[in-house]
Amino acid sequence: MSRRTRTGVWLALVATVLALLPGLPAAAGTPGDYPEFPYPATGYTEPQRGQFHFSPRAGWMNDINAPLWHNGQYHLFFQHNPHGLTWDTMHWGHATSPDLVHWTQKPIALEPGVHPGDLWSGGGVVDTADTAGLKTGADAPIVVFTGTNGVSLAYSNDGGRTFQNYDGGRQVLALPANSRDPKVFWHAPTGRWVMVVWTDNGGNAALIYTSPNLRDWTWRSRYAADWLLECPDLFALPLDGTGPTRWVLTDASGEYVVGGFDGATFTADSPTPQRMDQGANSYFGTFYAGLTFQNMPDGRVVQMAWQPGNTGKGWTGNATVPVQLGLRSYPEGVRLTRFPVAELATLRTSSQSWADRTVTADPATDPLVGLTADTYELVAEFDTAASTASRFGFDLHRRADGSYDRRVAYDRAAQTLYGAPLAPAGGRVKMRILVDRGQLEIFGNDGKLSYTDNVAFDSSPGSQGLRLFAEGGGVRVVSLQLHRIGSTWGQGESTLEGNLAGPWTTAGGTWTDVTGGKRGEAIGDGFYLSGSTAGDVAYEADVRLETAAAAGITVRASADGSAHYTANVDAAGLVKLWRPGRDIAVYPTPVSRGRTYHLKLVASGSSLKVYLDHGATPVIDATDTAYATGRLGVNVFAGAAVAQNAQRDAAGFRTNLGQRWNPVAGEWTVPTGGLRGRRMDNGFRLSERTAGDLTLTGDVRVLAGRAAGLTFRASTDGAAHYTVNVDTDGLVKLWRPGRDIATWPTTIVPGRTYRLRVAATGPRIQVFFAGGATPVIDVADGTYATGRVGVNVFDSVAEFQDVTIG
Structure with a gap:
């Protein structure tokens, strides 16, 4: 998006935020500390911290990236600077949810210094059929796309815990400046992947590419439109719920057109865009860079967007609640609807309801008089045809002196809700209002109107009053519900891995x-x-x-x-x-x-x-x-x-070496994949088993970084040893301190498991690769005759399994 220095407005915003919020310097990480979780503790109770809106534990958040469903979990990625309160050194933040409303922030997904290029906005998919050939385990890979002036691919085979670079981070699609924000989805009728990417080269446009495998892309068409700025999304919806499928092309500002898409070319029914949300639709406003979820298990089209401008002591920015999108016919034409997902109702902690009332200026007619609430939703239907009031609505967070933090009003003469056009439907107006500590979302007439706003609500006990008001007459209330909403935080584990059921x-x-x-x-x-x-x-x-x-x-x-x-x-x-x-x-x-x-x-x-x-x-x-x-x-x-x-009852680390293993530099743990080591420079974990002549076998997987392998004939402190490793520079290497004894060139793909076998007899050392019967290295070196057996990492995070000696 245009948070780049070429945009003067963005620079002004950054300067303002910098003045208000002194942040920490941005930073990039290393493979040895990936994945990073650089956050201070928080109870998510700070002023203006949304209680049911996702925000990062700390740092800056902007665009929604690659929302998707995978193996029973919803994943939300987002543009993120975890080291400061302003846009700088973009990372991909990551959060997961079992139900779209309880989010748990996870360690960094994509990190500068570990993943190359500009880690700017992009999309992601679940490659269920393994069309890219990147699958290494039982789960379908998560594949994400990012970069500027070209698209790079990263993928995860462990449910989004770690991401590997495809082909060393080489761009799978080269593009001219300025191009960015790839969105990818599967187009079933043509059996191909489709990528929509934004460019302003030659004018604002969405470029459309297709691929059979997520790796090789072919240009198909260009949809040019002056209004189309950044972060395109393209998705299908049935008209009026059950009608013919129509396609919707959107941009970051929430403008959209409806049309047809044949898998290669998008054709708009009308070139004039509409707006899906009536809030301030810019990167310094209240609604920007929405994206729809991929791989949804129930076929819904669900969207989340970024709410710029919401700030707190330790964070900047949050996400809207997830909404289900629809496409409906109205007298003025086909329009996109946005309405909160049904799962939001599970957050209600208490409810009160009223029906068939007339509210006037007399406080005695207000059913909300005397009630208080902090975070809540109001659901109301009004009969405007039977009403005489010129204006009616709600005063939110009202105080005893009659002041309030925000008024949501319907103007009968202007036919506007919160200042945005909304004509009655059948003589009725419906409102659904979500009130959080720093966020206000308003939906009218079942999602025909969507209005996203930021409000610094005063949540002190004396400022939690509510009022249903009517001016210039009475308003007929068909129904009214008040639902208090509880906090969604603290339901999951951010960094504690394992297979135990919660809650903890x-x-x-x-x-x-x-x-x-x-x-x-x-x-x-x-x-x-x-x-x-x-x-x-x-x-x-x-x-x-x-x-x-x-x-x-x-x-x-x-x-x-x-x-x-x-x-x-x-x-x-x-x-x-x-x-x-x-x-x-x-x-x-x-x-x-x-x-x-x-x-x-x-x-x-x-x-x-x-x-x-x-x-x-x-x-x-x-x-x-x-x-x-x-x-x-x-x-x-x-x-x-x-x-x-x-x-x-887990497999843990499988080995037959039979004696304790001790670390010699590096951090060593045992996740579900086996033994994991991390270290910048060399790190060893050595068993107490010693051997001279041996056959040593093990499975080695580099998750991020450079190299990992099997170590033998090692001293207790690791100062002397032989090590055979797989190196992502593209080789198998046998080495000892001070000398690379032999190398064998071959492609080593991060995230893929490789079987190494070493047969050492006296000075002769043979290395076998990937189950091969013929050694890829066969040399003599008599420096070390015996010593400990173990594993090694070098400038990497790596996992080891089934390390056996025989």
Whole structure:
């Protein structure tokens, strides 16, 4: 969008925001810290923070990007600067929701320094048929498009947790300046993908391309229109719900035309655009850059848009509520309708209703007199034909002195609602008004009118009054409903990964989201407990002591944490299994703060076994009969610690090396994909298994960055070793400190799993790739004869699985 320096108005806005909101400097990340979650804790209770409108935890937000549905979750991506309150160094922010209304912000999806090019606005799809050939696991890939003056592709095979660059970030479509904002969708009648991208080269226009595979694009047509500025969207809707399919082409300002589309060319019924929302439709207004969801499971066309101008102490910008779009015939022509999705009704915490009333200037006739509300919706229908009032409507956030924060009025003579045209339908006018702490959305006559606004509502107790008013006569109220709406925040986990069911609840201590997982801090014991319960279970997680004396994993816990079994690592130098009132067993071992430990507790009846760092033999094997079942969670004691990857009955990291694994530089955890390492420079995780002659096999996957591989004949500190890795520069490499022994060129695709096998006999080292029977490297090097076995990352985030020796 035109937040670029060529737009003088945008520069003025940025200058204004900078003056009002001193932000932090923007920054780009590295593969070693991807995905980033750079946000301070928030309870989402700040003044003007929407309680049912999505806003970023912190930082700047603008355009909606790539909204889609994937595997039971709605995904919302958005233009984002997480490091300041103004537009700068664009990232793709990310949030997920199970129902379109409860959103949980996730770590950064696309990040400068990790993903190349300008990460500006774009769209995304779910490639269910794997037409691009990018699928590496059981799930369909999420494929997103971004860039300026050309389009780059990134894709995720883990549900949007991480994104890999296709072909190193090379543009799959080169375009002249100025071109940007690709929107992609599947066109079933022609069996092709369609891309609509904006350009002002030769005048404002939407360029249309098609592709069979999301990678190779062919130009088809150009739709030119002076009004068409940025962020195009093109989607189909049935006319009047069941009629013939018509296509709608929109731009960032919410202007649109209706017409036909044959999979290659869009033809408008009329060149004159209409506006879908009557708010200030610009990038310094109240409504901009709306985009429709892809891959919807129920066929609805649902849109979210950016609300510029909404600001708080720690964030700038928010999203509108999701609305369902429709296409209806009216006397003046075919028009697009916008109406809140049905899921919004699930947020109602209390409701009151009235019917068949006449309201006049007499306060006694107002059904809302004496009522208060903070965040809410008003749903009303008025019989204008039976009314005499010249104006009627609602005063929102009214005070005892009669003042209010905003008036929403219908003018009978002008036939306007909130100043926008809205003629009665059958002698009736309908209003649906959504009131949040900094946002106001008004819908008239079932979505024929949409008006998005920003209002700094005063939510103090003395400013939450309501009034239904009538001027110059009476208004006949057919029906009126007041629905109070609760906060949608805090329903999901931002950074704590795993497979445990929620909701998670606190039983002591303070628990916040940080880049590495869930951080707990307590004076004594603090527990963070899932909604999952179990008796017999294999449960594991990663824990890292910061200032805490101890931290660990908890099973068979009561809801308040007063009963439980906990296995923890203790800074005093031990692993301990305990329950309230009894230390069941301890295992002495060095424990360091700042180092991540992997704990696994297997409970079967009275048997309780604790495993440490992937060792095959339990470090604690005890019995206790105090508790038979209860919740699963994590624990911190006397300080702060971080927990991550809480999983029950999971595959974890599969290896037959049989002894503990220890980190030597880097951060090492165990998500669902196996063992994950991250490090700028070299990082190792080495088992205590040593070998000289060996056959070492493992699956290696680079998620972001440079290289990862298998390590053997290593010293305890990793200063001496052989490592064979896959390098995204395009090679398999065998190396030791100070020397690249041999390389074999081949394409290495980030996100794809590669099987490596090393056969070492004396000085002879053979490397086998991707299950091949013939070595791709076969050399001699006698520098190291024996040592530890493990894995390595270099300038990357990578995962390892099925590391075996034989």
